[in-house]
Amino acid sequence: MSDETKKEIRVVGVLAQFSGKQTLVKAASEVRSKGFKDVEAYSPFPIHGIDGALGIRPTILPWLVLIAGLGGGVLAMAGQWWTNTVDYPYIISGKPMFSLPANIPVTFEVMILSAASVAFTGMLALNRLPRFGQPLLRNNRFLRVTDDGFFLLVSDDEVAEEKIRQALEEAGATDIEVVTESVEESKIPVPLVYGAVILACFALIPPLMIASARGTTSQKPRLHTWFDMDFQPKLKTQTPSNLFADGRAMRPRIKGTVRRGGLVKDTDTGYTSIPAVGTPGGDSVQEWKVEFPMEVTDSMMDRGRQRFNIQCAVCHGKAGYGNGLATIRALELQQGTWIQPTSLHADHVRQQPVGQIFNSITNGVRKMPAYKDQITPEDRWAIVLYVKALQLSQNATLEDVPADMRETLKASE
Amino acid sequence: MATIASGSHEQDLYRDVTERVCKITERPKPPRAWYIAIVFSSSLTVMLFGLIGYLIVKGVGVWGNNAPVFWAWPIVNFVFWVGIGHAGTLISAILFLFRQDWRTSINRFAEAMTIFAVMCAGIFPGIHIGRVWFVYWLAPYPSQHLAMWPNFRSPLLWDVFAVSTYASVSAMFWYMGMIPDLATLRDRATTKTRQFLYGLGALGWTGSAREWSRYEKAYMLLAALATPLVLSVHTIVSFDFAVSQLPGWHTTIFPPYFVAGAVFSGFAMVITLMVPARRFFGLKDLVTIKHLENMTKIILATGTMVGFAYGIEFFIAWYSGVRYEQFAFINRAFGPYAWAYWIMVSCNVISPQLFWFKKFRTTPWLMVVVCIFVNIGMWFERFVITVTSLSRDFLPSSWGYFKPTAVDVLMFIGSFGMFFTLFLLFCRYLPIVAMSEVKAVMDDGHDHH
Structure with missing residues (x-):
């Protein structure tokens, strides 16, 4: 192999398979007790007790959700108050402009929507998802993790591989292997980057066109996307018409007419x-x-x-x-x-x-x-x-x- | 692709679940019944969208809605479909919070039903607004063109917020629950296309303990948020009626009565779909008679609540001493729409009582028969509420009798087509049982030996 084709290899960690959830939890705490710091467990479903074994701290997600919910609620209430009493006050059926009961449903819904959105997106963000090109997923054995596989991955860089192997074997692993990835593989392919840049440039065209249209004046009438009933075949006031001899659409009062009640009894x-x-x-x-x-x-x-x-x-x-x-x-x-x-x-x-x-x-x-x-x-x-x-x-x-x-x-x- | 299965008894159990669920989407061809069903339902869907196009071009007048019944089938269909959706959220959120582990084998299925039902529901008010191309005017957004804001004191606007929140939260809940299962399909994929598409959906999920920890917390939070939400949605839908002043609508019993009715109809729809699905896709070991029986018990309970509400409505009409209210109810039961009223009572109140008998609770085809009656009854309930009250209000001179047009009828049928099309696609291409959840609550073969 020449130097150009030789790929740079990075070790992801030592991967060990276990036979079930109990053995995985046991192994996780054993390996951690031996001083390994960077230990992660993988399983097809959540296992209770593994958080403690791996020393996973509780997530901040509930606080984010709480903040989002409260923030959404306050924003919704304030928005309703501002739009319906300040910016566009409008009396409807004699109802007060703002009253708590009438504004609770929307506040409640917005609260739930913002809290739920943060629960969902926050979970993804904290888990660094979406993340494509995960090196573990190139390992055929590891693919069983979403089926019936239970794995431990030890990625402590400083510790010798042999030592990790030994510790995992003692913990009862059924299979052990080193997972690697080539650095090249972990990078985003160059054509993809260029493609994305070109697409992003093209995406700028419509907003730029809109911005330039807003900044200039035009003699042409505006685009009429929806005609609705804007143009009707009828004669409006002060318009010409060749139907009548005088060329006017509006008809003058006929001489000598007196409107009802208009007779002056002077x-x-x-x-x-x-x-x-x-x-x-x-x-x-x-x-x-x-x-x-x-x-x-x-x-x-x-x-x-x-x-x-x-x-x-x-x-x-x-x-x-x-x-x-x-x-x-x-x-x-x-x-x-x-x-x-x-x-x-x-x-x-x-x-x-x-x-x-x-x-x-x-x-x-x-x-x-x-x-x-x-x-x-x-x-x-x-x-x-x-x-x-x-x-x-x-x-x-x-x-x-x-x-x-x-x-x-x-x-x- | 994966190495040959080798492992403990425990692993075999998990593998069995994976196999059973995944093979539904992995088999090269679905059963013949699937093809027949999808051809039928997708042609109904095409008809629905054709009719929607016709309605947009011609105007809302193609429906039978006319003075005095301006709210007719569209709102009836809307409430019907939204109600159906409620069972999904109830199963996925409320039963989750109550630690009802039996829900894991039916929740994905029911949640999918929720989303498809809400999609069907959304169509009707969406196209009812007249100029559908200005549907975005419903949203509160700053606009120089309109220079105004929606009226936040109107129940109709509350409804827009409630249903759109419900659709969004249900979709997030459903999709989030599916991420680990999409990862399973990705990792078992035998073709590049499948691997790419399921990989896209799985977002790079690896099932690490840290991922699971946050995932479970998020799932619990979503369940806790969806629970009050699902109760609020049909409450707010009932406000569309209850906050107005029409006799027969202006009652405080509507919110709880609507929610009970929604759960009632939703569970009936779950059973109607579940019984054939478990048969055709070989899921009888995952979705057992016990699951179905539990659902029939919920139907019995909510059906009885609904029957009780019908009785209370009459009592309150009499007890209130308001003549208009009394007339509205006597007119319902004995007026020109008496036929609809008694269809409703016999389907909703009498037919679920059959579930007192064990034979009806444990024989799938009998359940389906009863559940179809329940669904018919629940559609008629909304019809009776909407149309009888509107057709005869305070002034006898403005009374009328509502007649639907062919477009009304065909659109409603078309909405079923859309619902079943989405459902059949879901059954074929997505994991219809929440595998990771089933595995998590399984007896692993260690604890009880």
Whole structure:
């Protein structure tokens, strides 16, 4: 044999076979008592008592599993709390955003899943599995270990082979042999390494493509993997259509149509007659009505409050400070398009005559749209009445309260 | 490949176990019955997947689900299959913790059944969601596109977590238990292909004492984790019903009643499969009449529990004084679905009572007959619960009568095809008895002489 082909040989250890589990346990403790340190037993099934004989310490696996279980549980609970109350709060059937009972099932399942995964992967990792190319598995006699073979392997490097043989023979081994492996065999074949590197390079292509796509802009519409119902053969608002002469998909109202309830009976009451409004600072500044055009009653006040809470409070707030839910939400979004309603208790609003408030509701003011199509004139006046009452309520002294009511007000304080 | 067997009497015993189990996968050809069975079952599987494709293309409307019964056969089949799975985990985990050594010869078999049953179960809700290509929306993952999270307060989401955890843990438990046995097949392999494939599965297992020590600890931990898990799974499945407010569903007895029913149906399925398998693969010495008898006793116990639960449901309906609840139960027993109700009662409550007789507990073919009745009964139980309650709720104007379509029926049959196909492949290619576990609890010929 030339020097090139000569293989370097490494001794794995001395392997001895035994006839059964009891003899194996006995032999293991005998061999260990003779001072051999690197002793391992192999058997087709777990043997109780061999851990002690070989001096195997208890594994840390249970602690890993405990940590994984607790960690998974905490993470699941925290995740549910954060997703459902902080990041995406959503009221469902009036249930609380977070309550322990409703969140226990998922917490429990995640706990079990993480603990079990760690029990399984931890067992493999601590056992250094998967491990292919195990030298013992090239030994034909050893292959009986998964059938009916019981083996001891002594791998103490410093001790002479003869001494090990002798000790194993005395322990009752039926067969003894030295297991070796060539160093070459224990290495990963070179083509396999190159193959793996090339594969890894190819595997980088898709993520790189995705990364580059994310970093650049494109004129083309995005890829539509699933069409669902995104493209339907129908005409949408503001789209052209050659079906009609005017080329529009949207149809204008036919001249002379009055929508239901839209007929203005102006002459009946005279309530709605708002004199032409002059532009602020313009020439034709109008005198506003300073009196209600109808008799003011309790039922009108009730009606006004009810209408105000429905129509106005979402933006203006129930007390009229310009802090309704829609306003709060719009300001949170910070889109810059929302103008907060003026507080109804600002001095210049409080001084407005009733006719001007009626006009604001009817025709809108600043960004507030006109409500003449949505609120009847009677209701608009009722709202004006309620707004006046609100304004008074926020700036009142005890003297404003009728004398006979003062005592009850004080008592209720 | 291995040297000629030579050794002690003890070694002969172990070798005998290895031979009996390994020769099932090592014989060049399986029995003729295997071929017939796999051709039949795999064509049913092809039909199932064809129908799934049809459903995806056409939409969920190919099923009979319609107002007012929007949950019909798909959920019935789902609960049926998940329930079947429970026996496997019960045998592998709970009986392990109770040191019931007789379980070792049937646990691998039952665990395989669990996994295949859960696979069948998973199909039905999976394709029921409508746009199945967005199934990943069920998972809680951060997404710019959706910009939302699942509702963790919903029993349906709990169910997703419960069943997927159950499937994962069962698969890990099953595979981990199989590693030493795959190593046995690897070491006995006579061809390179077999050696490579089983070697891949065995992950380089050598059976060293240190490996075994950690393996046993991990096995014990998995059993301890799987025990509460298996009880939780059908509990959470029952929440799908119990947490809603429909009469006949909104009852606190559901969790224990569902778990008992699951174990009941699962053991019935184990026997249905075990009796022919032990006959065809010559496992009568490993899976003895005693094993089968133990299982029939569990069926008797759980069947009686289920019967008791049926009675209690009626009692509570009367005792609660809620008219809707009372109507729901009277409607079950005497309404338009009375035929289904009485099939359920006779199969689930009456037929297992035959196991009081020793002859029924020890004659394999009689057991199989009873167990098939039990499986029929348990399918009808889920049908009765789901469909009778939905078809007649609070408003008589919305009442209806559910009729399945051919797709419903054929898909259910197809799911059996898939189950049996997987099972036949398992029987042919994997170690169907946990050899290392059987050897570990064997009388080794030394202790009792």
